[in-house]
Amino acid sequence: MTDLRADIAGHENTGDAGFRDYLQLLKPRVMSLVVFTALVGLVVAPVRLHPIESLAAIIFIALGAGASGALNMWWDADIDRVMRRTAKRPVPAGMVQPGEALGLGATLSALSVVMLWLATNLLAAALLAFTIFFYAVVYTMWLKRSTPQNIVIGGASGAFPPMIGWVAATGSISVEAVLMFLVIFMWTPPHFWALALFMNSDYEKAKVPMLTVTHGRRSTRNHILVYTLLLAPVALVAAFTSIGGPIYFAVSLVLNLLFVIGAFRLWTRREEAAEADKYAAEKRFFALSLAYLFLHFAAFAVEATPWADAFSNYLGWEAVTWR
Amino acid sequence: MALTREHDLHKRRAGRNLGVLVVLLAFVALVFGLTIAKMQRGESMQGFDHTYRVDMDPDTVIPGAAGTQPEGASE
Numbered sequence: 001m002t003d004l005r006a007d008i009a010g011h012e013n014t015g016d017a018g019f020r021d022y023l024q025l026l027k028p029r030v031m032s033l034v035v036f037t038a039l040v041g042l043v044v045a046p047v048r049l050h051p052i053e054s055l056a057a058i059i060f061i062a063l064g065a066g067a068s069g070a071l072n073m074w075w076d077a078d079i080d081r082v083m084r085r086t087a088k089r090p091v092p093a094g095m096v097q098p099g100e101a102l103g104l105g106a107t108l109s110a111l112s113v114v115m116l117w118l119a120t121n122l123l124a125a126a127l128l129a130f131t132i133f134f135y136a137v138v139y140t141m142w143l144k145r146s147t148p149q150n151i152v153i154g155g156a157s158g159a160f161p162p163m164i165g166w167v168a169a170t171g172s173i174s175v176e177a178v179l180m181f182l183v184i185f186m187w188t189p190p191h192f193w194a195l196a197l198f199m200n201s202d203y204e205k206a207k208v209p210m211l212t213v214t215h216g217r218r219s220t221r222n223h224i225l226v227y228t229l230l231l232a233p234v235a236l237v238a239a240f241t242s243i244g245g246p247i248y249f250a251v252s253l254v255l256n257l258l259f260v261i262g263a264f265r266l267w268t269r270r271e272e273a274a275e276a277d278k279y280a281a282e283k284r285f286f287a288l289s290l291a292y293l294f295l296h297f298a299a300f301a302v303e304a305t306p307w308a309d310a311f312s313n314y315l316g317w318e319a320v321t322w323r
Numbered sequence: 324m325a326l327t328r329e330h331d332l333h334k335r336r337a338g339r340n341l342g343v344l345v346v347l348l349a350f351v352a353l354v355f356g357l358t359i360a361k362m363q364r365g366e367s368m369q370g371f372d373h374t375y376r377v378d379m380d381p382d383t384v385i386p387g388a389a390g391t392q393p394e395g396a397s398e
Binding site: 016017018019020022023050051052053055056059118119 | 332334335336338339341342343353356357359360361363364
């Protein structure tokens with residue numbers, strides 16, 4: 001009995017995780033973004049699914065994203081342990097064993113793909129499988145530790161959910177789905193590099209070759225500006241497809257203007273000035289990037305409502321047919 | 324430290340078991356709802372009986388079946 005007590009006392013925070021710890025393995029904050037963008041992909045699609053099918057599609061897409069998050073935490077436990085931002089994650093904190101994270105990630109990956117197939121269609125399930133593979137293997141195991149362009153290519157995995165939502169409803173990939181993908185894909189580098197500008201020491205400690213670590217902050221600022229300038233036309237052109245409209249165009253125009261101005265400000269900043277105000281402009285740009293993505297997808301969703309349709313007709317706005 | 328039911332370890336286990344129970348029940352409910360939704364939409368359910376059925380094959384024309392015509396009938 002004494003031994004058992006000692007065992008329990010010594011493992012206060014190991015090997016017997018609570019439900020919340022397992023939930024944390026699925027990266028609930030990332031999942032919420034996935035749920036939102038996948039939902040928009042479903043809502044803006046021209047085909048309506050049964051509400052239960054839509055609910056199932058969203059749940060299994062989110063579960064797939066969560067599964068890849070668990071696989072990421074299993075593989076990256078050594079990095080997470082070093083970085084202040086991630087040190088409290090369940091595996092580095094000792095709440096969940098690495099093997100458990102692997103088991104949970106692999107099981108939920110298979111379950112989410114098969115269930116999405118049964119709930120919707122094979123193409124959507126195949127895309128989800130590819131997304132999980134891309135995030136867990138291509139990004140986490142390969143790119144993250146080997147190239148400063150890690151988040152550029154790895155960002156694709158975060159860009160797939162709205163496309164999967166669209167494909168779940170329609171059964172095919174179209175220009176609209178590709179544009180939603182591209183908006184997130186092009187948005188990811190400036191978003192993460194802005195974060196890296198003020199979290200540089202974390203990545204440096206963990207020896208993650210973020211652009212700020214390998215090429216310095218000056219180069220990162222240049223890259224942020226270039227990607228922001230490339231992102232703007234992609235986001236704006238979506239206004240002229242079936243998922244866009246005048247409301248989306250107005251929202252996108254304002255957001256892109258603010259985003260380009262923000263990127264230009266970061267580009268002109270000297271390191272001394274940034275350090276003096278503790279990277280205030282970089283933090284503002286990061287916050288703006290979150291609003292940028294949320295409001296773009298919210299505008300897509302608004303354009304799918306009958307009121308937006310009526311407004312478009314009133315203005316004589318016509319979408320270009322790209323099929 | 325006494326090994327009682329109130330120990331944090333027991334609380335965590337109880338919470339975990341309850342969480343798993345809720346998730347499993349939600350999963351069963353979702354699959355049940357999906358089945359009903361697909362049945363309501365009249366999707367084919369005969370395809371899972373492992374037996375080939377001519378009437379389910381869209382490439383097969385059954386003579387005399389509703390909506391079909393023998394070849395050359397329209398000429």
